Amino acid sequence: MKAFGKILGLVLLGLLLIIVALGFALTHLFDPNDYKDEIRQIARDKAHIELTLNGDIGWSLFPWLGLELHDASVATMVKPTEPYAALQMLGLSVRVLPLLRREVQMSDVRVEGLNLRLTRDKEGHGNWEDIGKLPATAGTDATGTPPAATEPAPETGAAAEKPPQPIRLDIDSLTVNNARVEYTDERTGKSFSAESIQLSTGAVHDSVNIPLKLTAFLSANQPALRVRTELNGELRIARALQRYQFEDMRLSGEVTGDPLQGKAVTFSAQGQLVLDKAANVAEWTGIKVSANQLRALGELKVNDLDKTPQVSGGISIAQFDLAKFVDSIGQKLPAMAEGSLSKVELVSRLAATPTSLALDDLNLKVDDSTFSGRIAVEDFAKQSLRAVLKADTFNVDRYLPPKSAEANSATQVRQAEVASTEADALAGAGSTPLPPAPTKDAWSSERLLPVERLSKLDVDADLTFGQLTLQKLPIHNAALKATGQGGLLTLANLRGDLYEGNFETTGTLDVRQPVPALNLQTKISRVPAEKILESQGKNPPVKGLVTLNSNLTGNGNSQKALIETLNGNASFVINNGVLLNANLEQQLCKGIATLNRKTLSGEPRGKDTPFQELKGNLTLRNGVASNPDLKVRIPGMAVNGDGDIDLRVLGMDYRVGIIVEGDTSAMPDPACQVGDKFVGIEWPLRCRGPLELGAKACRVDNERMSQVAAKLAGERISEKIDEKLGDKVNPQLKDALKGLFKR
Numbered sequence: 001m002k003a004f005g006k007i008l009g010l011v012l013l014g015l016l017l018i019i020v021a022l023g024f025a026l027t028h029l030f031d032p033n034d035y036k037d038e039i040r041q042i043a044r045d046k047a048h049i050e051l052t053l054n055g056d057i058g059w060s061l062f063p064w065l066g067l068e069l070h071d072a073s074v075a076t077m078v079k080p081t082e083p084y085a086a087l088q089m090l091g092l093s094v095r096v097l098p099l100l101r102r103e104v105q106m107s108d109v110r111v112e113g114l115n116l117r118l119t120r121d122k123e124g125h126g127n128w129e130d131i132g133k134l135p136a137t138a139g140t141d142a143t144g145t146p147p148a149a150t151e152p153a154p155e156t157g158a159a160a161e162k163p164p165q166p167i168r169l170d171i172d173s174l175t176v177n178n179a180r181v182e183y184t185d186e187r188t189g190k191s192f193s194a195e196s197i198q199l200s201t202g203a204v205h206d207s208v209n210i211p212l213k214l215t216a217f218l219s220a221n222q223p224a225l226r227v228r229t230e231l232n233g234e235l236r237i238a239r240a241l242q243r244y245q246f247e248d249m250r251l252s253g254e255v256t257g258d259p260l261q262g263k264a265v266t267f268s269a270q271g272q273l274v275l276d277k278a279a280n281v282a283e284w285t286g287i288k289v290s291a292n293q294l295r296a297l298g299e300l301k302v303n304d305l306d307k308t309p310q311v312s313g314g315i316s317i318a319q320f321d322l323a324k325f326v327d328s329i330g331q332k333l334p335a336m337a338e339g340s341l342s343k344v345e346l347v348s349r350l351a352a353t354p355t356s357l358a359l360d361d362l363n364l365k366v367d368d369s370t371f372s373g374r375i376a377v378e379d380f381a382k383q384s385l386r387a388v389l390k391a392d393t394f395n396v397d398r399y400l401p402p403k404s405a406e407a408n409s410a411t412q413v414r415q416a417e418v419a420s421t422e423a424d425a426l427a428g429a430g431s432t433p434l435p436p437a438p439t440k441d442a443w444s445s446e447r448l449l450p451v452e453r454l455s456k457l458d459v460d461a462d463l464t465f466g467q468l469t470l471q472k473l474p475i476h477n478a479a480l481k482a483t484g485q486g487g488l489l490t491l492a493n494l495r496g497d498l499y500e501g502n503f504e505t506t507g508t509l510d511v512r513q514p515v516p517a518l519n520l521q522t523k524i525s526r527v528p529a530e531k532i533l534e535s536q537g538k539n540p541p542v543k544g545l546v547t548l549n550s551n552l553t554g555n556g557n558s559q560k561a562l563i564e565t566l567n568g569n570a571s572f573v574i575n576n577g578v579l580l581n582a583n584l585e586q587q588l589c590k591g592i593a594t595l596n597r598k599t600l601s602g603e604p605r606g607k608d609t610p611f612q613e614l615k616g617n618l619t620l621r622n623g624v625a626s627n628p629d630l631k632v633r634i635p636g637m638a639v640n641g642d643g644d645i646d647l648r649v650l651g652m653d654y655r656v657g658i659i660v661e662g663d664t665s666a667m668p669d670p671a672c673q674v675g676d677k678f679v680g681i682e683w684p685l686r687c688r689g690p691l692e693l694g695a696k697a698c699r700v701d702n703e704r705m706s707q708v709a710a711k712l713a714g715e716r717i718s719e720k721i722d723e724k725l726g727d728k729v730n731p732q733l734k735d736a737l738k739g740l741f742k743r
Contacts, residue, residue, distance in 0.1 A: 032057045032059055033056055033057050036053045039051065040052075040053065044077065047132065048076075048077050048131075048132045048133060048134055049074055049075070049076065049077065049131065049132070050074065050075040050076065050077055050080035050083075051072070051073075052072060052073045052074075052075070052083065053069065053071075053072050054070075054072065054073075055069065055070025055071030055072065055089075056068075056070050057069060057070075058070075066092070066093030066094075066107075067090075067091070067092055067093070068089065068090065068091045069087070069089065069090045069091075070089050071087075071088060071089075072086065072087055072090070073085065073086035073087075076127065076130035076131055076133065077130070077133065077134055077135050078130040078133060078135050078136075079127065079130070082127070083117070084116065084117050084118065084119075084127050084128065084131075085114070085115070085116050085117070086113075087111060087112065087113055087115070088112045088113030089110070089111070089112040089113065090110070090111055090112075091108075091109070091110040091111075092106055092107070092108075092109045092110070093106065093107045094106050105170040105171075106170065106171040106172065107171075107172045108171075108172050108173045108174075108175065109171055109173070109174045109175070110176075110177075111175070111176045111177070111179065112177050112178065113177070113178050113179070114176065114178075114179035114180070114197075115179070115180045115182075116179075116180070116181045116182070117182050117184075118181070118182065118183045118184070119183070119184045119185075119186065120183075120184070120185045120186065120187065121186050121187075122186045122187050124187060170203075170204070170205055170206075171201075171203065171204035172203055172204075173201055173202060173203060173204070174199065174200070174201045174204060175199065175201075176197060176198065176200075177198060178196060178197070178198070179194075179198075179199070180193065180195050180196075180197065181193065181197070182194075189221075189222065190220070190221060191220070191221045192218070192219070192220050193219050193220075194216045194217070194218050195216065195217045195218075196215070196216060196217050197214070197215070197216045198213075198214070198215045198216070199212075199213070199214045200212075200213050201235075206237060206238065206239060206240075207236065207237070207238045208236065209234040209235070209236050209247065210234060210235045210236065210237070211234055212231070212232070212233055212234065212235050213230075213231070213232050214229075214230070214231040214232075215229065215230045215231075216229055217229075223257060223259050224257050224258045225255065225256075225257035225258070225259065226255070226256050226257055227253055227254070227255050227256075228253045228254045229251065229252070229253035230251070230252050230253060231250070231251050232248075232249075232250045233246050233248050233249040233250060234246070234247045234248055235247075241276075241278060242276065242277035242278040243274070243275070243276050243278070244274070244275040244277075245272070245273065245274050245275075246272070246273035246274075247272055247273075248270075248272070249269075249270060249271055249272065250268070250269075250270050251267075251268065251269040251270075252266075252267065252268040252269075253266075253267060253268075254266050254267070255267065259330065260329055260330035261330030261331075262330060263327075263328055263329055263330035265291055265292055265328070265329050266290075266291070266292060267289075267290065267291045267292075268288075268289070268290045269287070269288070269289045269290075270286070270287070270288040270289075271284050271285060271286045271287045271288065272284070272285045272286050277305070280303065280304055280305040280306045280307075281301065281302065281303055281305065282301070282302040282305060283299075283300065283301045283302070284299065284300045284301075284313075285299045286299070287299055287300065287315075291325075291329075292325055292328045293320045293321060293324060293325045293328065294317065294320050294325055295317070295318045295320065296316065296317045296318070297315070297318075298313060298314050298316060299313045300312070300313035301313055308353060308354065309353065309354060310351070310352075310353060311350070311351065311352040311353065312349075312350070312351050312352075313349070313350055314347075314348065314349050314350065315346070315347075315348055315350055316346070316347045317344075317345055317346040317347075318345060319343055319344065319345040319365070320344060320345070321341070321342045321343070321344075322341040322342070322344040323340065323341045323342055324342075334399075334401055335401040335402060336398065336399045336400065336401065337397075337398045337399070339367075340367065340398050341366065341367065341399075342367065343365065343366070343367050344364075344366055344367075345364075345365045346362070346363070346364050346365075347362075347363045348360065348361060348362040348363065348364075349361045355379055355380055355381065356376070356377060356378050356379060356380065357377045357380075358374065358375075358376035358377075358378075359375045360374050361374075362374060362375060362389075366394075367398070368393065368395075369391055369392065369393055369394045369395075370392050371389045371391045371394075372389070372390050372391075373387070373388045373389040374386070374387070374388045374389070375387050375389070379458070382458050383458055384458040384459075385457075385458065385459045385460070385461075386459075386460050386461075387459075387460070387461045387462070387463065388461075388462045388463075389461075389463050389464075390463075390464045390465075391463070391464070391465045391466065391468075392465075392466045392467075393465065393466055393467045393468075393469075394465050394467075394468055394469070395469040396468065396469060396470045397469055397470065397471065397472060398469075433699070434686055434688050434689070434697075434699045435688060435689030435690070435693065436688075436689065437646075437649075437688055437689065438646075438649040438650060438651035438689070438690050439649060440649060441560060441648065441649060442563075442647075442648070442649055442650040443558070443559035443560040443562075443563050443648070444558060444559045444560060445558045445559075445560040445561070446558060446559075447557055448557050448558050448559060448562075449509075449511070449516060449557050451511045451516060451557060454484070454487070454489060454509070455487040455511045455512065457484045457485075457489070458484065458485050458486075459483065459484040459485075459489075460482075460483050460484075461480065461481070461482050461483075462480075462481050463479070463480040463481075464477075464478065464479045464480075465478040465479075465480075468496065471535065471536065472535040473532065473535050474498075474499075475496035475497065475498055476496060476497040476498075477496055477497050478494075478495070478496035479493065479494070479495050479496065480493070480494050481494075482494075486512065487510065487511045487512035488508065488509075488510050488511075488512060489508065489509040489510075489511070490507075490508050491505065491506055491507045491508065491509075491520075492506065493505075493506060494506070498524075498527045498532075499527055499528050499531050500526060500527070500545070501525050501526035501528070501545065501546075501547075502524075502525050502526075502527070503522065503523065503524045503525070503527065504522070504523045505520065505521065505522045505523075506520075506521045507519050507520035507521060515555050515556060515557070515561075516555065516556065516557050517553070517554075517555050518552075518553065518554045518555070518562060519552075519553050520550075520551075520552050520553075520554075521550065521551050521552075522548065522549070522550045522552075523548070523549055524546060524547060524548040524549075525547050526545040526546070526547055526575070527545065527546055527547075528543070528544070528545060528546075529542055529543065529544055529545070529546040529574060529577070530542065530544075530580075532546075538692055540580065541579070541580055541581075541582075541693060541694020541695065541696060542574065542577055542578070542579055542580060542694050542695075543578040543580060544574040544575055544576055544577020544578065544611075544614065545574065545575045545577070546572060546573070546574045547572065547573045547575075548570060548571070548572045548573075549572075550568065550569070550570035550571075550618075551568045551569060552566055552567070552568035552570070552620065553565075553566070553568055554566045554567070563623045563647050563648055564622060564623045564648055565622060565623070566620050566622070566623045566647060567620050567621055567622065568620050569617070569618060569619050569620065570617070570618040570620070570625070571615075571617045571618070572615060572616060572618070573613065573614070573615040574611075574613070574614040574615070575612070575613055576612065577610070577611055577614060578609065578611070579608065579609040579610075579611060579632075579694060579695040580608055580694070580696075581607070581608065581695075581696050582607075582608065582609040582694065582695030582696060582698070609634065609695065610634070610635070611632050611633060611634045611639075612633040612634070612635070613631075613632070613633045614630075614631070614632045614633075615630075615631055616629050616630040616631065616641070617629055618645070620647075623646070623647045623648040624644055624645070624646050624648070625644065625645040625646075625647060626643075626644050627641070627642070627643055627644065627645060627654075628642050629642070630642065630643070630654065630656075637658055637659060637660050638658075638659045639656060639657070639658050639659075640656070640657045640659070640682070641654045641655065641656040641657070641687075642654065642655055643655060643656075643687070645691060650690060650691045650692070651688075651689065651690060651691060652687060652688065652689065652690075652691050653687070653688045654686070654688070654698075655684065655685075655686060655687075655701065655704075656684070656685040656686070656687055656698060657682035657683065657684055657685070658682065658683045658685065659681065659682050659683070660681065660683075683700075684700070684701035684703075684704035685698045685699065685700060686698070686700075686701040687699075
């Protein structure tokens with residue numbers, strides 16, 4: 001037995017030596033470089049590609065079937081002189097015996113200097129579309145020989161054959177060095193590339209974690225962008241289950257380019273990726289994403305990969321400074337108050353499709369405000385925005401752009417003019433000349449609305465606020481409902497509690513035409529007028545609870561244009577108010593003293609005039625409001641007025657009459673005691689000047705005062721006639737004499 005074993009061993013050793021010798025002879029005596037032309041012809045005939053082999057072909061036979069290609073390129077048969085792929089070296093080897101068992105066991109696979117060029121011409125045709133195609137030459141193939149006759153397909157057996165089992169893949173490692181992929185679109189002039197591609201893996205086995213590292217530089221030309229990337233993780237491929245996992249995925253890099261205005265974005269992403277093609281599901285769990293100051297966590301799941309993908313998941317963005325983040329990526333936010341958007345954080349569930357995105361169960365914190373609800377973009381192409389949000393508090397003014405230098409300058413000039421006129425009025429207690437009518441525009445001509453953006457807006461918003469600050473007005477329990485589509489924006493409702501009262505506004509803004517058109521209806525109920533004016537930085541000329549109903553229209557895209565085209569009507573009532581520093585009593589006293597031919601002993605200053613009610617109706621025509629029925633109820637007297645308010649320059653011009661209704665109590669000056677003879681007389685005033693002055697711009701109307709004097713003189717003569725003639729004269733003659741003197 002020992003001899004037999006020894007003999008068998010010697011035989012096997014001999015066979016092995018023979019096989020090695022044959023392999024050595026084949027690999028050293030057979031040179032594949034001598035058959036390059038035949039190899040190229042086989043590539044043309046079988047694969048319909050143009051293979052160029054400029055370098056040497058190295059090979060080995062046993063136990064590894066090895067191959068090395070140097071300086072090779074591949075082109076299509078349609079454009080054989082324009083290679084779409086080239087490489088400096090490809091090296092791989094396969095074990096021979098496992099191939100017989102349909103197993104591929106490979107050693108290290110190395111690719112050096114791969115260069116892949118993909119182009120789409122001006123007609124939209126891509127060069128990769130010609131791979132495997134013959135040139136359009138009738139009746140001949142690339143070699144000029146007629147194509148072989150098509151052999152009839154063999155008949156299918158009665159029983160279908162079993163599908164072949166997938167080839168088992170087994171590679172020691174895969175290495176790609178200095179590869180480059182380039183895509184160019186001649187129609188648009190855009191190009192994209194991935195350069196310096198470095199790929200290395202560990203052993204590649206089915207259903208086993210494969211360590212992987214990939215680095216590359218990505219770039220684009222429109223706009224100019226450059227991205228440095230590095231990808232690490234462990235790839236697991238289960239081909240039988242059609243399941244692919246990328247565990248402990250870590251992607252990092254840096255982005256620079258024109259859109260970033262010289263800035264750079266450093267980014268990273270981590271998590272576990274799973275693609276299950278059998279179930280048409282993909283997942284990304286354990287998400288950790290960062291971009292400069294931004295940090296986010298979350299999870300995503302995609303269903304229906306074979307149809308319209310449906311994305312669901314959740315996202316959490318930690319508190320960060322949005323203003324600094326935007327600046328760090330080379331962008332600019334609209335001008336707003338310093339410190340705005342410095343604290344922003346978000347938690348939400350999300351749902352998305354390729355054309356939509358919805359954030360549900362949203363909790364958004366912006367500075368001192370907290371929002372909850374839902375935000376959705378129903379159609380990216382149409383920018384269809386839907387929002388249902390509830391906020392505890394929100395200060396709109398904080399995020400509005402400040403006034404321009406032009407507007408600030410105009411405001412300062414007007415304030416100076418008003419202050420000077422007001423000082424003169426108070427110093428003279430109404431004895432100074434009537435203030436001149438304002439002539440300077442009070443409104444800005446700067447562009448007010450982004451018409452182009454609004455014309456494309458598709459929005460449906462339903463917002464509520466515990467407290468909303470707008471134009472410095474503290475609005476409680478505010479609610480806003482608005483829609484916009486096709487250039488027509490509709491304010492369905494804006495309402496809230498303002499101080500002790502409330503307000504409600506509806507309207508439309510039409511930007512479908514060259515000049516925007518505004519239509520606004522407003523209802524204000526018992527809101528303190530002085531607090532509204534004080535919030536705008538103005539000294540109120542009046543106090544009281546204002547109730548206002550208005551229906552106004554205007555056209556234009558600036559404050560000035562809207563005011564100059566303002567038309568409509570309004571009615572107003574102010575209850576339980578005070579005309580501040582109006583001193584109507586002093587004006588009345590001055591008129592009475594004039595008729596009494598007496599001089600006032602003093603000049604009282606700054607006396608307020610309380611009233612029970614101030615009301616009227618306004619008709620607006622191109623920025624000028626006509627008020628024919630101004631009425632003020634003051635204890636002991638009534639005030640009637642008729643005039644205009646020129647909103648274009650914020651000026652007024654009124655003729656006012658004060659009527660003593662029977663209160664003959666002592667006046668503040670002996671020279672103007674009322675007495676019974678002055679009861680029922682309408683004492684004329686003229687009020688002209690800046691609207692901010694209110695009643696401080698009123699003076700005795702000397703022109704109409706002469707008419708009052710003539711009337712009083714006629715009444716005194718009538719009294720004398722009655723006293724002298726008594727009943728001795730015919731009544732008709734007596735009336736005629738009275739009428740003569742009253743004219």
